[in-house]
Amino acid sequence: MTIAHLAIVMPAYNEAEGIGGFVDEIRDAVAPMVGRVTFHVADDRSTDGTAAAFDGVQDVRVEVQPMNRGHGPTALAAYRSGLAAEPDAIVHVDGDGQFLGEDFPRLLSALVTQQADVVHGIRDGRTDPWYRRVLTAAVGVLVAGAAGRRIPDVNTPLRAYRPEALRILLDAVPADASVPHVHFSLAEARAGFTVRYLRVASIPRRGESTTGTMWGRGAGIALPPKRLRQFARSALGEVWTLSLRPSAPLRELRRVEPVGR
């Protein structure tokens, strides 16, 4: 099985320490099954020289964003630059490198051999604090109710797409959405996409610094950091407006049958 051109897309914010090694690991892992691979890093205006980690690296294209906007808009920008390269398959993964290179070929095999529109990497072994597990569980219940079935790991950042399927999702979600993967997961289920799930290893973020983490640190006995509370409130509002309310725009989304299948 060979994929002529694989595009790997990554949002990144202050990932200079770990992102180079992560990209090297993925490149080596997918080499036997791709004609070529290109990496598309959306740099959310890092202050640690993340973009410079790829100076002189031929197959990595870094696009520095016009301003710092957080994970969602940066992920969407990364998807757009990956799609613009017209690949035959596209994989999204966060630049903090919380996955193993060896899981990428498994993800791609599932995409191709199981004729999927999308494959989600379901994270095994996460060690989130209690409040994040509660939040994840609550979103899971909400989304299951709306989708009519349970979706494991709704917000996983490791996802492989058939480009035509991704295009439909990307066109439907506003460029500034803060939780695009929640919208994607819900729309995929409702619109009848062929979704496969694959368990993958979840490891601690690479690099020594913690400055990349979106949430800051909880205080003392680990109460949810204020940033997470604020983010959760606004993200839930966004999920309601774009995906859940009766006239939500993403309810209209429909899958298009792939040509020649």
Ligand SMILES: Nc1nc2c(ncn2[C@@H]2O[C@H](COP(=O)(O)OP(=O)(O)OP(=O)(O)O)[C@@H](O)[C@H]2O)c(=O)[nH]1
């Ligand atoms: N912290 C932060 N991360 C961003 C931003 N923009 C893009 N990112 C990237 O978004 C990805 C996810 O951020 P994380 O802090 O790992 O968020 P998370 O995966 O929900 O949290 P963990 O489970 O703790 O890893 C990372 O790859 C970051 O590089 C931003 O403004 N702030």
Ligand SMILES: [Mg+2]
């Ligand atoms: Mg992370």
